[in-house]
Amino acid sequence: MRYAIIGTGAVGGYYGGRLANAGHDVHFLLHSDYAHIREYGLQVESCNGSFHLPRPNIYNSVQDMPQADVVIVALKTTRNSLLSQLLPPLLHPKTLVLLIQNGIGLEADVQKMFPGLWLAAGLAFICSAKTGPGRVSHQCYGHISIGNYSCPDQQVMERLVADFNASGIKAAEVEYHEARWKKAVWNMPFNGMTVAMNTQTDKLLQHPSTRSLIRRQMLEVIGAARALGVQNIDESFADRMIENTLDMVPYSPSMKLDYDFHRPMEIDYLYTRAIAEAHKAGFSMPCLEMLEAQLRFLENLHS
Amino acid sequence: MRYAIIGTGAVGGYYGGRLANAGHDVHFLLHSDYAHIREYGLQVESCNGSFHLPRPNIYNSVQDMPQADVVIVALKTTRNSLLSQLLPPLLHPKTLVLLIQNGIGLEADVQKMFPGLWLAAGLAFICSAKTGPGRVSHQCYGHISIGNYSCPDQQVMERLVADFNASGIKAAEVEYHEARWKKAVWNMPFNGMTVAMNTQTDKLLQHPSTRSLIRRQMLEVIGAARALGVQNIDESFADRMIENTLDMVPYSPSMKLDYDFHRPMEIDYLYTRAIAEAHKAGFSMPCLEMLEAQLRFLENLHS
Numbered sequence: 001m002r003y004a005i006i007g008t009g010a011v012g013g014y015y016g017g018r019l020a021n022a023g024h025d026v027h028f029l030l031h032s033d034y035a036h037i038r039e040y041g042l043q044v045e046s047c048n049g050s051f052h053l054p055r056p057n058i059y060n061s062v063q064d065m066p067q068a069d070v071v072i073v074a075l076k077t078t079r080n081s082l083l084s085q086l087l088p089p090l091l092h093p094k095t096l097v098l099l100i101q102n103g104i105g106l107e108a109d110v111q112k113m114f115p116g117l118w119l120a121a122g123l124a125f126i127c128s129a130k131t132g133p134g135r136v137s138h139q140c141y142g143h144i145s146i147g148n149y150s151c152p153d154q155q156v157m158e159r160l161v162a163d164f165n166a167s168g169i170k171a172a173e174v175e176y177h178e179a180r181w182k183k184a185v186w187n188m189p190f191n192g193m194t195v196a197m198n199t200q201t202d203k204l205l206q207h208p209s210t211r212s213l214i215r216r217q218m219l220e221v222i223g224a225a226r227a228l229g230v231q232n233i234d235e236s237f238a239d240r241m242i243e244n245t246l247d248m249v250p251y252s253p254s255m256k257l258d259y260d261f262h263r264p265m266e267i268d269y270l271y272t273r274a275i276a277e278a279h280k281a282g283f284s285m286p287c288l289e290m291l292e293a294q295l296r297f298l299e300n301l302h303s
Numbered sequence: 304m305r306y307a308i309i310g311t312g313a314v315g316g317y318y319g320g321r322l323a324n325a326g327h328d329v330h331f332l333l334h335s336d337y338a339h340i341r342e343y344g345l346q347v348e349s350c351n352g353s354f355h356l357p358r359p360n361i362y363n364s365v366q367d368m369p370q371a372d373v374v375i376v377a378l379k380t381t382r383n384s385l386l387s388q389l390l391p392p393l394l395h396p397k398t399l400v401l402l403i404q405n406g407i408g409l410e411a412d413v414q415k416m417f418p419g420l421w422l423a424a425g426l427a428f429i430c431s432a433k434t435g436p437g438r439v440s441h442q443c444y445g446h447i448s449i450g451n452y453s454c455p456d457q458q459v460m461e462r463l464v465a466d467f468n469a470s471g472i473k474a475a476e477v478e479y480h481e482a483r484w485k486k487a488v489w490n491m492p493f494n495g496m497t498v499a500m501n502t503q504t505d506k507l508l509q510h511p512s513t514r515s516l517i518r519r520q521m522l523e524v525i526g527a528a529r530a531l532g533v534q535n536i537d538e539s540f541a542d543r544m545i546e547n548t549l550d551m552v553p554y555s556p557s558m559k560l561d562y563d564f565h566r567p568m569e570i571d572y573l574y575t576r577a578i579a580e581a582h583k584a585g586f587s588m589p590c591l592e593m594l595e596a597q598l599r600f601l602e603n604l605h606s
Contacts, residue, residue, distance in 0.1 A: 196499065197600055209599035216593075286589035290519075296512035297500055 001159055004068035004090045005029065006083075008042075010128040011100055012074030013136040015144070015169060017044045020053055022167035027057040027065050029086070034060040036133035045131075046138040048168060067092045070160055072122070074100045078264040084113050091117070096156050098122045098146065102187050102254070103269025104180055104277055107149040118151040120160075121176055123183045127251065139249075144169060145183075147176030178232055181225035184274055185233075186241050189217035191255035191270055192291040195298060202250040205242065213287065215242060220285035224278035255295075262302055267295050304462055307371035307393045308332065309386075311345075313431040314403055315377030316439040318447070318472060320347045323356055325470035330360040330368050332389070337363040339436035348434075349441040351471060365392045373463055374400045375425070380409060381567040387416050394420070399459050401425045401449065405490050405557070406572025407483055407580055410452040421454040423463075424479055426486045430554065442552075447472060450479030481535055484528035487577055488536075489544050492520035494558035494573055495594040498601060505553040508545065516590065518545060523588035527581035558598075565605055570598050 003026045005016035012028075020026035021044075030037060041054040059065045068090050073083065080101075087097065091114075099106050100122035107119045123145040128138045144164060148157050157173055164171035190201055193214065197204065204210045218238035225233050245251075258265050271292040278285055306329040308319035315331075323329035324347075333340060344357040362368045365388075374393050376386065383404075390400065394417075402409050403425035410422045426448040431441045447467060451460050460476055467474035493504055496517060500507065507513045521541035528536050548554075561568050574595040581588055 197597060199600075199604075204600070207600050207603055209596035213593055213596035216589075286519075287593045290516055290590045290593055293512035293516035294500060297502075297507070297510050300510055301502075 001025075001069035001156075001163060002066065003027065004065055004071045005074065006062075006071060006086055006090075007074035007076075008033065009074060010130045010136055011124055011126065012072060013042065013130065014044060014046070014126065014128050014138050014142070015074070015100065015124070015164075016072060017042055017051070017053060017056075017136065018167045018169050019163060020056055021051045024163060024167065025057075027059065027068065029062060029065065030058050030060055033133045034058060040134055042134050042136070044136045044138060046142075047140050048138070048142060062086050062089045065090055068095060069156070071095060071097045072100060073097060076258070076264070077101050077103055077106060077266045077269040080106065080109065080269075083110060087114065087117075094118065094153065094156070096120060096151050096160065098160070100124050100144070101269070102183065102191075103266060103273060104184055105273035106269055107176075111150060118153070118156070119149040120151055120157065121147040121149055121180055123147070123174075123179045127248075142169060144171045145174040145179045146171060147174050147179040149176050175232075177225075177228065177230050181221065181228070181230050182233060182237065184225075184270075185218050185221045185237060186245070187253070187270055188221050188274065188288050188291075189214045190245070190251075191253040191266075192288075192295050193217075194253055194256040195259045195265070196291060196294045200250040200252050200256070201245050201248060205246055211242070215239075217285075217287045217291070218242070220288050221274075224274065224281070224283045224285055227281040227283035228277060259298070259302070265295060265299055267292065267299060271295065304328075304372035304459075304466060305369065306330065307368055307374045308377065309365075309374060309389055309393075310377035310379075311336065312377060313433045313439055314427055314429065315375060316345065316433065317347060317349070317429065317431050317441050317445070318377070318403065318427070318467075319375060320345055320354070320356060320359075320439065321470045321472050322466065323359055324354045327466060327470065328360075330362065330371065332365060332368065333361050333363055336436045337361060343437055345437050345439070347439045347441065349445075350443050351441070351445060365389050368393055370395045371398060372459070374398060375403060376400060377403045379561070379567070380404050380406055380569045380572040383409065383412065383572075386413060390417065390420075397421065397456065397459070399423060399454050399463065401463065403427050403447070404572070405486065405494075406569060406576060407487060408576035409572055410479075414453060421456070421459070422452040423454055423460065424450040424452055424483055426450070426477075426482045430551075445472060447474045448477040448482045449474060450477050450482040452479050478535075480528075480531065480533050484524065484531070484533050485536060485540065487528075487573075488521050488524045488540060489548070490556070490573055491524050491577065491591050491594075492517045493548070494556040494569075495591075495598050496520075497556055497559040498562045498568070499594060499597045503553040503555050503559070504548050504551060508549055514545070518542075520588075520590045520594070521545070523591050524577075527577065527584070527586045527588055530584040530586035531580060562601070562605070568598060568602055570595065570602060574598065
């Protein structure tokens with residue numbers, strides 16, 4: 001299968017790089033790093049083995065790219081409106097678009113732009129950062145869960161999962177809604193709270209007040225998921241997420257980095273849409289709604 | 304009636320100063336300002352007319368003070384444990400102790416220390432600051448509501464209210480629980496939110512997200528009050544508080560000043576006790592409970 005990568009940053013650079021390094025036909029869309037990667041290639045430092053791609057297939061415009069069987073979108077969701085321009089040149093009738101992005105409601109919005117498009121969600125559990133032009137540093141984790149949103153061809157899903165696994169990326173197919181909401185259980189409390197309290201994950205869990213608040217927020221997400229019909233999720237999942245986070249190094253989630261570097265925060269898909277979906281099912285998440293309001297306030301101060 | 308003032312700061316200095324300036328027998332307990340006021344007196348700059356007391360009755364120990372008919376406590380509530388030492392020398396069997404302090408549960412705790420004591424709550428609506436040694440600046444407002452907690456002698460309550468009014472302080476007696484909870488409707492959202500968001504009242508109300516969050520938090524307090532049997536309070540009170548605050552100059556509530564100057568915050572009586580009282584009535588205030596957790600986290604960073 002031919003792959004196109006839109007958003008060659010910490011996530012897209014790592015996963016696309018792994019696929020290319022394993023010999024797959026991968027085509028990267030680049031902006032600021034185009035000239036640097038053309039000269040020096042793409043360097044991936046990884047806890048699972050570093051590698052260098054001296055001559056990846058790179059482009060600075062989608063017009064020049066070939067149609068792909070799988071388009072991996074790893075943009076910040078704040079830029080998703082660009083997809084109406086970026087995707088068409090890459091699509092044939094059976095292209096699968098995989099959104100490796102955080103949040104709730106992404107696939108529904110992209111589907112509205114492209115009603116017949118085959119869509120899947122990619123939930124990346126990865127600590128990775130772009131450390132310079134053409135340079136990605138993958139610190140730990142890295143597995144990916146893939147949830148089928150609207151792909152009618154199960155073989156394509158299976159080949160995608162197989163390609164990932166064959167390239168050194170642990171991948172598995174999971175139920176779409178369950179995957180998105182389980183990811184939200186971690187994302188919604190930690191992304192916003194590290195911004196609102198100007199801190200990192202470890203500090204939030206060290207203090208008993210914020211630890212218990214984080215757990216309460218996780219239970220709000222779990223409550224919303226259950227109200228929306230997601231099975232296989234209960235209180236114990238919150239405790240497991242907290243235990244896992246205690247095992248992590250002190251961590252700044254992507255929203256904290258965005259805030260610190262004065263980039264737009266992904267409030268829409270991480271909070272607003274999730275809250276709206278929950279409301280549709282008659283469920284409210286008061287602490288996360290408060291956190292959303294605090295983030296909107298802080299976002300406005302920054303802008 | 305003879306008055307003793309414990310806590311001669313922005314609030315105690317103003318109200319005690321007004322009483323003394325009107326000719327009442329007022330005795331001030333002082334600490335750091337003792338030498339300065341002995342030499343230069345007490346200066347009160349006030350929007351209602353400034354005045355200077357050249358030789359107020361001042362003390363640096365309660366042991367030297369006479370017994371009083373009314374003891375006005377205007378300490379920060381974080382120092383209320385000191386009352387077990389400070390009050391006894393000032394008390395005769397019919398002394399009324401007026402707590403001009405913010406929060407919920409104060410009188411109950413002082414009553415536990417002194418079971419037979421006559422207690423009342425003073426709710427000060429005042430913008431006032433200590434601007435230097437022996438110097439109080441009263442910018443606006445200034446009226447005080449007095450709620451009878453455990454004073455069996457209604458005449459004493461009436462004389463207190465009359466003395467205030469005769470001294471140029473608008474005062475009125477109100478129902479105790481209603482007064483404390485109505486004050487909490489303003490205090491709980493604005494004190495904590497200005498700290499958590501590092502801002503002032505006006506900015507919180509300018510942004511639609513935080514304005515609606517503030518209103519939601521006010522409704523939580525109103526819900527708690529109603530669950531605890533307080534009548535005469537409904538949604539319209541929240542809207543009135545918001546309108547009043549919009550009319551104020553940009554304002555830093557006392558907790559924000561405490562935080563900025565690295566003084567202890569009054570989290571216990573402003574949040575923890577109010578939340579506990581509400582829980583006793585089966586009512587929870589999720590957004591204010593979240594705010595309490597955020598304040599505990601920030602307090603810990605500072606200490």
